[in-house]
Amino acid sequence: MTMLKMVVCIKQVPMVSELPWDSRTGTLKREIAEGMMNPACKHALEAALRIKHEHGGHITVITMGPPMAAEVLYEALTLGADRGILLTDKQMAGADTLITSFTIARAIEKECPEFDLVICGSQTSDSETAQVGPQLAEELKIPSAAYIESLECWGETIRMKRLSDDFLETLEMDLPGLVTITTRHFHPRYATLSGLEEAFQFSDITILSAEDLGLSPDCIGMKASPTRILDVFSITAEKENYVMKGAVKKILEEVFEKFGDKISSAMGKDLKTHEHSD
Amino acid sequence: MKKTGKEIWVFGDYRNYFRNRVTLQLLAKATDLAKKAGNPVCAVIFGSNIKEYVNEYIAHGAEKVYVMDHISLKGYNVETYVILMEMLAKKYKPEMVLVGATCFGREFAPRVAKRLATGLTADCVDLEMNDDGLLLQTAPAFGGNLLAKIITPIHKPQMATVRPGVFKELPHDYQATGEVITVPIPKKLPENRVRLISSRHESARINKIEDAKIVVCGGRGMGSKQKFRKLYALAELLGGEVGATRPVVYSNWADHDSLIGQAGRQIKPLLLLSFGISGAIQHTAALIDAKFIIAVNKNPDAPMMKMADVAIVADANQVCSAMIREIKKRIRE
Ligand SMILES: Cc1cc2nc3c(=O)[nH]c(=O)nc-3n(C[C@H](O)[C@H](O)[C@H](O)COP(=O)(O)OP(=O)(O)OC[C@H]3O[C@@H](n4cnc5c(N)ncnc54)[C@H](O)[C@@H]3O)c2cc1C
Numbered sequence: 001m002t003m004l005k006m007v008v009c010i011k012q013v014p015m016v017s018e019l020p021w022d023s024r025t026g027t028l029k030r031e032i033a034e035g036m037m038n039p040a041c042k043h044a045l046e047a048a049l050r051i052k053h054e055h056g057g058h059i060t061v062i063t064m065g066p067p068m069a070a071e072v073l074y075e076a077l078t079l080g081a082d083r084g085i086l087l088t089d090k091q092m093a094g095a096d097t098l099i100t101s102f103t104i105a106r107a108i109e110k111e112c113p114e115f116d117l118v119i120c121g122s123q124t125s126d127s128e129t130a131q132v133g134p135q136l137a138e139e140l141k142i143p144s145a146a147y148i149e150s151l152e153c154w155g156e157t158i159r160m161k162r163l164s165d166d167f168l169e170t171l172e173m174d175l176p177g178l179v180t181i182t183t184r185h186f187h188p189r190y191a192t193l194s195g196l197e198e199a200f201q202f203s204d205i206t207i208l209s210a211e212d213l214g215l216s217p218d219c220i221g222m223k224a225s226p227t228r229i230l231d232v233f234s235i236t237a238e239k240e241n242y243v244m245k246g247a248v249k250k251i252l253e254e255v256f257e258k259f260g261d262k263i264s265s266a267m268g269k270d271l272k273t274h275e276h277s278d
Numbered sequence: 279m280k281k282t283g284k285e286i287w288v289f290g291d292y293r294n295y296f297r298n299r300v301t302l303q304l305l306a307k308a309t310d311l312a313k314k315a316g317n318p319v320c321a322v323i324f325g326s327n328i329k330e331y332v333n334e335y336i337a338h339g340a341e342k343v344y345v346m347d348h349i350s351l352k353g354y355n356v357e358t359y360v361i362l363m364e365m366l367a368k369k370y371k372p373e374m375v376l377v378g379a380t381c382f383g384r385e386f387a388p389r390v391a392k393r394l395a396t397g398l399t400a401d402c403v404d405l406e407m408n409d410d411g412l413l414l415q416t417a418p419a420f421g422g423n424l425l426a427k428i429i430t431p432i433h434k435p436q437m438a439t440v441r442p443g444v445f446k447e448l449p450h451d452y453q454a455t456g457e458v459i460t461v462p463i464p465k466k467l468p469e470n471r472v473r474l475i476s477s478r479h480e481s482a483r484i485n486k487i488e489d490a491k492i493v494v495c496g497g498r499g500m501g502s503k504q505k506f507r508k509l510y511a512l513a514e515l516l517g518g519e520v521g522a523t524r525p526v527v528y529s530n531w532a533d534h535d536s537l538i539g540q541a542g543r544q545i546k547p548l549l550l551l552s553f554g555i556s557g558a559i560q561h562t563a564a565l566i567d568a569k570f571i572i573a574v575n576k577n578p579d580a581p582m583m584k585m586a587d588v589a590i591v592a593d594a595n596q597v598c599s600a601m602i603r604e605i606k607k608r609i610r611e
Contacts, residue, residue: 039528096397097388125524128541128560129400131388138392143357143471146385159475164381165294168480173472184534226397226433232419232426235559238584245578245591252600255572256608259588262570266492266549267517272608 003056004116004153004175006048007108009136010041010061010076012069013126037072040121042188044181047151048119049080049189055153058082060112064092064104070205077203078195079188084205085111091210094222101135103220106213108140111206117158118178122147133180144178145171150185283317284373284411287435288340289363289386290323291378292331293354297488300378302447304440305339307405308376309448314407317373318342322366324359326352336456339448343456344370348463353474356385358467364393366461372435374413376405379439387439397430398437401540403444403563413438418540423559423581443488443544443567487536492518493547493568495538497561497582498525499554499575499594506531508598509553515605521545523561539564551601554594557582574598 012035037045048059061076063069064087073084087107095103108115118140120133130146137144151160160171160179173179210220218224242258244251256263260273288304301321308319320342321335326349335343346362367375367390377387379401391398403425404416412429413436419426430436487493494513500506506526513520522532524541538545539561546567553574555561562585565571573586574597583589590597 098392098395098397101392123541127400129388130384131391131398131400134385134388135392138389144389145472147381163480165298166480167293168478170475170477171472172475177471226395226430227399228429228431229419230414230427230429232424234423235425239587241584241586241589243578243583243589243591248592248596248600251590251592252597252604255588255590256604259570259572260608262549263516266547266570268491269517270610271605272610 002155003058004051005112005114006051006057006059007112007115007118008041008045008048008059008061008076008081009104009118009120009133010045010063010072011038011121011124011126012036012063012065012072013038013124035068035071037075038121038124038126040123040125040181040183041072042121043183043186044119044121045076045079045081046186046188047179047181048117050186051117051153052080060085060115062104062107062111063087064095064100064107066093070207073205074196074199074203075191077205078191078199084203086205086207087213088207089209089211089220091217091221091223094225095220096225096227097129097131097135098227099220099225101132101139102224103210103213103215104132105136105139106215107208110213111208116175118142118176120178120180122180122182130180133178137178140176140178142176142178143173144180145173146180147182148179149182151179283312283315285320285342285370286312286317286374287320287322287344287367287372287376288335289375289377289383290321290328290331290335290343291380291383292323292325292328293380293382295331298378298380298442299447300380300383300440300442301335302338303442303445304376304378305335306448307440307445308374309339311374311405311407311413314409315411320344320372322363324351324362325354326350332458334450336458337450337452337454339451339454341456342459344459344461346461346463350467351463354382355470355472355474356382356389357470357472359386360389360393361467362463363390365464367394367435373411375435375437377437377439379441383439387437391437394435394437396433396435396437398439399428399430400439402438402440405438405440412436418559418563423557425559441540441544441564443546443564487519487521487538487545488543490519490545490547492516492549492551493521493538493545494518494551494553495521495523495555496526496532496553496594497523497555498529499556500526500531500598501554501595503529503531505595508595508602512551512598512602512605515602515609516549516551518547518549518551523555523558552582552586553598555582556580557585 123130264271
């Protein structure tokens with residue numbers, strides 16, 4: 001079997017769920033956000049690493065983002081990727097999924113024209129749209145399959161499994177192709193600190209701007225994106241509610257006394273609302 | 279009278295029909311959107327032997343149904359359906375295309391949007407029509423309790439996906455009539471580059487949580503995986519299902535299938551018990567249809583507490599344990 005040339009697309013995302021809230025404004029304290037590799041992208045990289053370890057192969061990791069996003073490339077190189085590409089340019093900022101996939105596709109065509117397999121995370125934790133992978137495949141005019149849980153290489157084709165709307169599907173795809181990987185299997189390995197230090201010192205990362213890719217500012221970034229954010233607002237779905245505090249035992253007695261009927265009717269079972277009734 | 283305005287299309291996603299009502303829900307929303315400018319509401323459906331769905335869509339609000347019915351379309355193949363949708367959209371030029379955010383829809387819609395070079399907003403929680411005929415797409419915005427209103431001002435069609443359960447379907451109208459436009463499939467469809475080798479209905483992993491009458495939902499405030507397990511005991515006593523927030527799922531305290539919210543499932547229980555959950559919009563967007571909510575949180579100002587019918591200011595673990603004890607005592611055998 002020939003060794004696969006793989007491209008793994010990864011994204012740096014803020015550690016959103018670990019962030020504390022600013023209770024005054026009700027927003028996340030984003031300024032102290034640290035970046036991390038998006039969880040599904042970690043799984044995508046793991047899938048590539050397993051193929052490489054089993055059959056050999058070459059892995060290029062590619063990311064688009066601010067200069068700081070190079071961090072996730074170093075992490076990937078530490079884990080066993082061979083080459084990193086950072087697409088960074090102020091003009092690229094604010095791209096929606098259509099334009100993001102356009103930009104990444106041009107970079108892949110320029111830097112890895114011979115690729116066999118592109119692997120993406122199925123979605124990112126900071127937007128969850130799951131759109132970039134499938135759109136990237138369209139842009140590269142290659143076949144694709146989303147939400148893949150496991151895969152096997154069979155030479156010119158790959159075999160994949162996924163759960164799609166309650167159907168467990170086995171699919172076969174011709175290469176070159178693209179898959180997006182979920183977080184169900186392919187549990188990622190972790191980078192060691194010493195490995196990271198080494199990567200920072202010795203790795204080779206290619207940094208590309210819009211100009212390097214030959215892209216005019218009119219076809220990238222926010223400017224070129226068809227969707228526009230009109231307005232951002234917060235909702236406060238406040239209800240007229242019943243607030244209870246104090247000793248837990250007391251609270252629960254009151255809950256059953258006052259709202260026991262709601263609980264028992266939802267259960268479809270009769271409950272004693274008073275502890276000592278009958 | 280036949281309407282002449284620009285069409286609103288709903289993609290007919292009928293796989294798993296009885297569980298998946300999202301197409302009917304979107305037809306209802308499209309009917310609502312169409313009131314302002316009198317747009318015709320249309321469904322688009324591909325497959326083999328699909329007449330019954332065509333009739334269903336008409337009974338649920340479609341005034342027109344574009345149908346491609348052919349044995350070769352039986353496999354529900356994403357790539358083929360993308361090609362057909364592109365073809366139809368280029369020919370008939372709909373103003374809007376709405377797609378249910380099922381697994382299929384979430385793969386299908388972005389590819390169609392790419393081929394039509396237009397915008398697509400994922401996971402809308404509300405859709406409105408403004409005075410200029412633009413679709414105002416409300417979707418949870420990055421982090422915090424924020425919603426964004428998004429438009430696609432220039433490119434056509436305007437496209438959006440919506441999760442199952444966000445909108446409500448219209449009642450079945452047996453009297454409704456609609457125009458059926460049968461479109462022949464192209465003579466030469468390209469070879470499938472992705473082939474379905476096997477497909478099995480996987481009932482084990484089907485989560486009953488969407489239909490559960492009682493859901494016990496836990497968040498990071500439960501403290502640990504071990505403490506989180508108590509929620510399963512409580513749910514079992516109540517005859518309900520366990521749901522979880524994203525940090526809980528990420529920490530492996532609960533399975534990904536129990537994730538409730540934008541990235542997970544939509545629920546509509548009669549009774550929701552919420553333990554140690556802050557109530558970020560990405561989570562609460564999935565709870566709009568919960569009838570009665572009891573929330574437990576140490577912080578009385580958490581948004582989850584504000585949207586609850588009963589807000590218990592206490593330790594989530596203690597309340598969970600006490601509730602288990604109390605219910606055991608009160609169940610009449
Ligand atoms: C694009 C995107 C999509 C997302 N999709 C989802 C989704 O589908 N589902 C989802 O859930 N989240 C989703 N999130 C994450 C979401 O924004 C929140 O981060 C998440 O819901 C918070 O989970 P939580 O309430 O468990 O944790 P936290 O926000 O950390 O809240 C924990 C709560 O527990 C309380 N608490 C702490 N200790 C105790 C105690 N001992 N007793 C009682 N209460 C206590 C605290 O006061 C706090 O209110 C998404 C985020 C993004 C950006």
